[in-house]
Amino acid sequence: MNIPVEYFLVLSTLLFFIGVFGFIVRKNLIGILMSVELILNAVNINFVVFNRFLFPDKLEGYIYGLFVIVVAAAETAVAIAIIINVYRSMKNIDVNTIKELKN
Amino acid sequence: MELFSANSIIFFLLATIILVFGVISVTTTKILRAATSLFFVLFAIAGLYLFLSYDFIAAVQLSVYAGGIVVLFVFAILLVKNLGEETEKVSCQKKLVGGIAAAAGVIVSLITIFKYGFIINESADAIAETVKMQTVGETLMGVDQYQYLLPFEASSILLLACIIGSVVVAQKNKEEKR
Amino acid sequence: MDMIKEFYSGFSIMNQEVSLVLVLVFILLADLFLGEKGKKYLQLSAIAAFALNVVYGFTLTIGSTYEDSFAGMYVTSDMHILVKNILNIGTLLVFFFAHYWNEHENKTQSGEFYFLTLSTLLGMYLMISSGNFLLFYIGLETASIPMAAMVAFNKKAQESAEAAAKYILTAAFSSGVMLFGISLIYGTCGTLYFTGVTQAFQAEPLQVMALIFFMAGMGFKISLVPFHLWTADTYQGAPTAVTAYLSVMSKGAAAFAFLCILQKAFQNYPESWQNILWWIIVVTITVGNLFAIRQKNLKRFLAFSSISQAGYIMLGVIANTAQGMTATVFYIFIYLFTNLAAFGIISNIENQTGKVGMDDYNGLYKTNPKLAVVMMLAMFSLGGIPFFAGFFSKFFIFLAAAQQGLYLLVFIALLNTIISLFYYLLVVKAMFIETSDDPIKPIKSDAMTVIGLAICTIGMIVLGFISPIYEYMTSISF
């Protein structure tokens, strides 16, 4: 295995900011949520890669990655529930409809 | 590194898949297509884990993410009527603004990352190619250092709370129903 | 048997967490078995059970030094216990104020309310007591994800749904950012145990960047500028009881955890985060205050006020001393009574009349003198006016910051108190000086609210004078 760790970091960073970009531009709430998943996956890549290449004797990053997946799942579940709730009350899940609270 | 070694080819392939589908999933106008792209991304990331010989986490990635979360997304999309067919058009301004943020972030992060000399642990390859399931299990269930019983227990509370929370939020107002 | 005992001996010092889990289980079971008819006892029994837990918390002590279990995964000390106790008190007060709302508007889901609240409380416990970024992360998420569900509790109101959506999305986003930071910390330090990070942290650029990403995630929880933007919207939309809970408990716990991590994990290079925090504090206090001025909705108004208060809390963090810790905890302690008093009144009035606008409060003193007076006390205490407790906490936290020579920062913060006093006085003005054609009718508060307000009032008036509290905190801070 002779791929520099930086390459993985470039990958994860790009993915991370693709997620950020998505979060900022998507109009659909679920789309935004997907972008969050991209972000979390980018982070996970980091954890795993660091564990694998830099500190392979302990499983810290590895386990962290597992927990991130679990938490992400839980988070997504609640988020989708909330989005459905939004849809129920506003008949829409366009991000622009949740701009009532402001200033 | 050798550009055309098997490893690097696999890596670049996976990386390309991840990035291309990642971009598609955030730019496509069809929400279902985005979900599909997301699925590919997650799939490729699982492949990456496998490539790093962490098969358990790859499996989890596949089952929880690709199998669970994406399905959840699809359900949600379908539940919310008509949205599957709707297309979103994002204004250029918004894209520009988002692009600036993303680009700036990438630049700053990468510059900083490359300034830091990561020292690859020489023993990395020496360690067993795949992490054994038993090791993972012991790590999760142990109470010593670098073992994670407590977070494991805590996450169970988290999951329980999230389940209850989602149910409460998602269920229709009972009074309304009556 | 011995093996099991050894296996679970790690839990033996987690008394508060364990007892809280027991309360959780009790509520779950009670909710399950009491059925429709027993619903009204559910609340009382939940509150009673939790009150027992609160009392139990005060009986605990382990000495002022660190204790850890699970090989450093979990740490505790008297200070941790005290902070948890403070959070307990706050939660209990929130329960008092939420009682009426639960009984009337949230009847069907009151059990869930208690369960979710307490599980987030458990998350906060873990967040505070964590010795490892993983447990910390789990705790933080436990403290925030169910909270999103709580924000969405008020299903009739669109606002509630919108607030919840904003909250969960921002929370997810910020936890992503924070995780990115943590991953980089892991990558550069090689460990996620705070003790290990302490040794490995060299303030390399990448490490600082990681730290900043991490701070952004914490900034979201504490609502520091520029990570605060969700705060106002969520506070406004959420049910008032939840807002109160968010504004005090969530913020306080996160602030203390943040303090612990900064002082523990990054103690060797404090200037790496102090310089950043300096600016964040300035911006937070200023922006919080400036934005609060224009608010007409009291909940939203208190949201911005709480943003600037968060800035003040950070003054104790930036001091990076034992005294700073004491001052921070004391500040949170006082802030709890003060802010909860304000929210108690707002929720009381909102529940009974549905009014939350500042103009609605015009002439409140004429019709509801007691509520108006308590509200006034809260405003004065928030503004740092003696002899209310807020004065003491502010003074001490400024003192702690000044000890580090941060006079300019203290001065800016003090100038900001003028602005903050301005808008706190606006509320006082509305209640006492303005007159109204349609004032709020005299309100008969329910017993729970009265008890809660009484506790808060006593706390606001008396706590500053009782120096042993502060002395005790000093003796156990580190």
Added chain:
Amino acid sequence: MDYTILLLAIPFLMFLTIGLLGYKMTPKFSGLLGTAGLAVVTALAYYTAYRYFFTEFGQAAEGAWETNVMFNFTWLDLSNANRPDLMIKIGMLLDPISVMMLVVITTVSLMVHIYSMGYMHGEEGFQRYYAVLSLFTFAMLGLVVATNIFQMYIFWELVGVSSFLLISFYFTKPSAVRAAKKAFIVTRFADMFFLIGILILSYYTKTFDFQALTAVDTEAGHATLVFNTMGGKMFMGLSVTSIALLLIFLGGAGKSAMFPFHIWLPDAMEGPTPASALIHAATMVVAGVFLVARLFPVYFFEAPDVLTVIAYVGGFTSLFAAVIACTQTDIKRVLAFSTISQIAYMMVALGVSKYGGHDGLGFTASMWHLFTHAMFKATLFMAAGCIIHAVHSNEMDAMGGLRHYMKKTYLTFGLACFAIAGIFPLSGFFSKDEILVAAWEADKVLYWCQTFVAGLTAFYMFRLFFRIFFYEEPKYEHHTPHEAPANMWVPLCILSVYTVFSGWFPFSKWISSDLIGYDIHTHWPIALGSTAVALLGIGIAFALYYKKNNIPDRIANACNSFYTWASHRFYIDEVYLFITNKIIFGGICTAIAWFDRHVIDGFMDMLGWSTNTISEETKEIQSGSVQQYAWLFIMGVITITALALYL
């Protein structure tokens, strides 16, 4: 401390009693009470004078007059480590001039008290009037017996305020209020210089005490203390001593209505006439003269240049006032300008005086003239009061031929006119003569000037006299004028006795610049010259005003512009008015007030306003869009990172 404290205590108690309880008394009782109190004081003053001049009490070892400090208690302690003796004391210093002043003040005051019983009869505020009279008497007595310059300043202010209260006695009359304000503020303005002078003096000498200040070393020709501490000190090219003493003189000039502070005195005639007689003719206005006399050794030895200034200011003022007096038609105004002119005479005398023995003739003459002037001017004013009482007007046009109606007034007024004109053997002759002698010896210019003024004085006084008592009788429509009641004419007569005889007192024995008596004798050439000039003045007045004719008008027309200027008092008032109203009020004050409201306060308001505006304008940041929040969030992170790492 002995009975002398009663000299101050009784009037003060009278003031408190009548002032606080007066509203419960009948007017008559309060008047009687005040008069009785003052009678006692007068008796004490005369007894003191007797004791001082005629018993051993006042005799120092070498035939000089003793300076007795009767009591001197600390009123306010201003001492500190550097100035252990700097204290304000209230005490009583008896030396020839203060004893003389005691007599003058109590005499005139008593007469005025009695006179006022009649003159003020039936006025609203009768009690108030008597209370203030007592206050004034108290203050004036305190002023003259001051042991230190600060005590003098204290009572100086008090006489100022009693003057204010008396001028504004008819407080419903806007003109009276205006006059009172003017009097107070103008004198206050001058007092400020006095105060600054005191400050400078005390800064160097570290004392306020008169005795210490005026201690003289005749051998070396220095006022010891002042020379030692202030000698040679310069400020902006001027000797500090001169500056201090000039400032003190300015204070005196204000009170004594020297040019250019004279403007308040004519207007002060808005007050009741007896008060004018007491305050604005006999006593208070000579305080400035007294002040200079008190500090005379210091002036003479340490600041002779200031003394010259005093002499010329006096000379100019006397001429200036005399000229104006010739053109005034309000009889009290004429008297007022005459007062200014006469006080200026005294100033001239002091200014030209030297120190010691016969050289100090000017000093003696000044004090002497002070005494005689007090008496005859009080007579004149009180007589004028009788006249006004009779015709209910101040204007000459309303008078004429009054000799038929008011014999006693006619006689006393006439006597006083002769006295002021300096006709032998009345008192004015002697005192004025000595002044002219002193001037002759010192400065010829001043001598000629003063002689000319003597002629003018005779002219305008007899113009007044003829105009009132002869001339043409107007129609007394309402009622025919009648003689004043006894309580008014009796004091007049008593004062005319002084007017006649006080010239024969051996003043030079008693009062001299160095406290050692000496002999003077009338200097006949000068005396004859001045008498001749005076007679000429009387003659012209007789020609012009004995009977109604048109010569005065023709003369006035002939020197039209000059006459107009003079009758408008050379527009000095207008200049003052312009400066105060237009420049100070309209310019400075309004500008400052505007600045305060709009710039300073505006700045504070602007802070509030801008905070609010920023708050309103930044609304958009909190746009409600969760994506914008995220954008700001991530940009915040990136910016902080960039700044922290790459800046």
Added chain:
Amino acid sequence: MNILSTFVIIPLVMMAIIFCINGEKKDLIRKVMAAGALAMLGTSVYLTVDFLAQRELGDTAEFLYRSDILWYETFNIHYSVGVDGISVAMLLLSTIVVITGVFASWGLEDQTKEYFLWFLMLSLGVFGFFISIDLFTMFLFYEIALIPMYLLIGLWGTGRKKYSAMKLTLMLMGGSAFLMVGIFGIYYHSSVDGNFTFNIIEIAQNHAMPVDKQLIFFPLTFVGFGVLGAMFPFHTWSPDGHASAPTAVSMLHAGVLMKLGGYGCFRVAMYLMPEAADQLAWIFIILTGISVVYGAFSACVQNDLKYINAYSSVSHCGLVLFALLMMNQTAMTGAILQMLSHGLMTALFFALIGMIYGQTHTRDIRYLGGLMQVMPFLCVCYVIAGLASLGLPGLSGFVAEMTIFVGSFEHEDMFHRVIVIAGCTSIVITAVYILRVVGKILFGPLYKIVIEKNEKEGSVKSFYISEHDGETHRYPLRDAIWYEKIATIGLIIAIAGIGLAPLWLSNMISDGIVNMLK
């Protein structure tokens, strides 16, 4: 128990009592207030007498009646009280103004209970401030005294009361922001052995504060207190605040609260940081010198009586700080005397203005005239107050001003002496604006006032005729009634008392100053 603590306890007890009384029983509340205020006055008189007696007996300790209770051990915060001659004088002043203030607001009918509660809180802060010698408690009481002003003005005030109340509160709080930083600086830089202390005496004895730190924290502290002392250019809260405040509040505020500023400048800023005070004095001397003249000039063209008085306060309070900065015994004694004197006479002014305004419903001097004929008592009192203000001997103003001028002029530096001379001009300008008011509204012919004599009943009634809102209003006029008389006479006695026999007071004060100058 320490006698000084009674000054804190009495208001607290009174607050408790009044809190318990039904708000409808207004007379009872007033009586309780009068009794309590009388008790405070009695205590302060007793304290004064006893203090003088102790000094007489040769007790030369810097502060007497010391009492010290440890409060916050961590920060070495004590509840620490003690008085020297200056504090005693200020306490005396405060109690006099409080009791007269109670009488001046006797006629207040609107929310009497609340009014007096806030009033008591205000006086609590004031008393506490004067007895404290611990910076923390001092600051605590200082702030306690500030906040009631907001409600007192906002609720019971007149005119633009909301604006003024807010402005006043915020500006004073701004001052306390400066002050607080200053206090922190003193706290952290004044210890010799690392034992930080808030105790003024200890800090002064340690005298360990490095000069470079002093130079930073002296201006902060001085400005902090200077804002309350109405120092140019931070004085603008004063005209608006005073103009809008109700009578007794104006009295207490101008009479006592503004003195907190001067007292604090002296006791904290200059006492603890003498070197910096010495080096930086010139800046503040210029500023306060401007205050003196500027305030007086501004007062000349104001039309609202209260504005006139407020600007006059700016001028007079400027003189206080001005004299303090001269840093010598006499001038500082004068400054304290001026505080007392200004406190009393400005309280008197505001009381009288309130009483006049209560009847005419206007304070605009353009629309008033000849009041002497209808309310002679008040007008005579007004004249006395005016005379005191312009420095008539025999009244307190003269004593203070002269002590200040003589003392200030003793400064060795020519620059200072020239400024003193410039300051002297204020006594003329003061006379101008005082007489302007006296001449316009008290003297002179009746303006807008009619006197109606009822021949049958033999009664005389007078009315003030005012046209506004398109209607003609007739406000009946009367002279002072008993409680107003008590208030004014009490103040006049105090003013004249100081004016006639100032020696004991000035000795008592300079005694404190001497200790400080050491």
